[in-house]
Amino acid sequence: MTNHSADLALFDYLETQEELFRKATLRLGAPSGKEALSGGAEWILDNYYLVQQTCRQIREDMPPGFYRQLPQVDDGPLIGYARVYAIAQKLIAMDNAQFALEHAQRFLQVYQNFAPLTIGELWALPVMLRLGLIELLAQAVxxxxxxxxxxPLRGLPLRRALSDDAIVATCITSLRTLAAQDWQTFFESVSWVEQILRTDPAEAYARMDRETRDRYRKVIEELAFATGAAEQAVAHEAIEWARANALTPRTTHVGYYLVDEGRVRLETQLGYCVPLRARWRRWVLRHPTRSYLGRIGVLALLIVLGGMSYAQAAGGDFLQWLVVSACLLIPALTLSVNFINWIVTRTIPPRVLPKMDFETGIPSDAKTMVVV
Known part of the structure; x- marks a missing residue:
């Protein structure tokens, strides 16, 4: 499953394994008077729905093109595979397929002292763990x-040999464990970018809600991918800008350089070339009233002029042109508003407004009184 044909290979692999599990459940579940079912056979028959659910979740969590962006392994038995898949295989082999979140956290913290992982790799880890367990389960089944x-996919041998019955039971138990984890909390505990952003001079980043923190990290990811810089370097640069411009609370916050007016400075520092589509979108967001009303006015004017041209071609006089224009004005405006609204909702996606997380209560410095 190398990166040049990764998406196809992944989906072909899942289809093949789903077919194997389907046939296996039919064969193992067929009545036979010879001998009782083994423990592993009972596990797979009772939990076939979980296997189907896992394969479906892998597809949903691995959108087209995502796998190709993941760094590859350069040598060893898993050469050509995504590095995070190799890490998942190592975790599975090390714990004999018994997934333990604490072990994974410690392993990643040590591993990243030598090779920091990208944001995309850390988010892909749960998918790769499921993929590795599905492969191990398929072998036993x-x-x-x-x-x-x-x-089949390549993998690493388990640290200790297990029977097929034990492998099936362990893999299914681990799949259940993976489904119950809070991966957002896990991600933030092992992400170096997250730890860097938490040094925000304004001390606001760590107090913001999950959606806002995720939006900030996506900007880091976008700038790093476009410029070829390391994500940690981009995060450090944003923090340095915030420290160097501690004039107001606004410019002291790292978010000012990621999602606000200060982003231009950060992009210039990184040598980021803004794509034309992004420039157009930024211009629209900076001039929303002019952009929105201007487009409605131009479109309505074109419709009215079209009606006047038709009246002229039909031999109408000046007074008739005015009547046609007056009759078309309101329908033209209504049509223009609806059309521009339709265009805007499809070309400018909604943005998550940066906000604080007050789930555990409002801190003293944010308390206020609203009198109606």
């Missing part, structure tokens, strides 16, 4: 059912 394997 294939042997239990006597069905041949097609399109």
């Amino acid at each position: 294939s042997r239990l059912s006597g069905l041949p394997r097609n399109n």
Whole structure:
């Protein structure tokens, strides 16, 4: 599953394994008077729905093109695979497929002292863990059912040999464990970019809600991808800008250089070339009234002029032109407003407004009184 054909390979792989599991459940569930079902067979029959759910979730969490952007392994038994897949395989092998969140946190913290992971890699880790467990489960189910394997993934051997029955039980238990984790909290505990942003001179970033923090990190990811800089370097640069401009609370906050007017300074420092579409979108957002009303006016004017041209071609006089224009004015404005609204909702996605997280209560410095 190398990156040049990664998306297709991944979806082909999932289809093949789903077919294997389907056939295996039919074979293992077929009544036979010879001998009782093994423990592994009972596990897979009772939890087949969980396997289907996991394969479906892998598809949903791995959008087209995402896998190709992940850094690859340069050497070793998993050469050509995504680095985060190799890490997932290492975690599975190290714990004998018994996933433990604490072990994963410690492993990633040590690993990143030598090779920091990107934001995309950390978000992809749960998917890769599920993928690795599905592969290990498919191997065991294939042997239990006597069905041949097609399109297998490469993996790492478990630290300690297990029977097929034990592998099936352990993999299904681990899939349940993965489904119950709070991956947002896990991500923020191991992300270096997150730790850097939490040094915000305004001390506001750590107090903001999850959606806002995620929006800030996406900007870091976008700028790093476009400029070739490391994500940690981009985050450091934003923090340095905030420290160097501690004149007002607004310019002291790191978000000013990520989602506000200060972003231009950060982009210039990084050598980021703003795409034409992004420039147009920024111009529209800076001049919303002029842009919105101007487009409505131009479109309505074109419709009215079209009606006047038709009246002229039909031999109408000046008074008739005015009557046609007056009759078309309100319909033209209504049509223009509806059309421009339709265009805007499809070309300018809604933005998450930066906000604080007050789930645990309003801090003393944010308390106020509203009198109606």
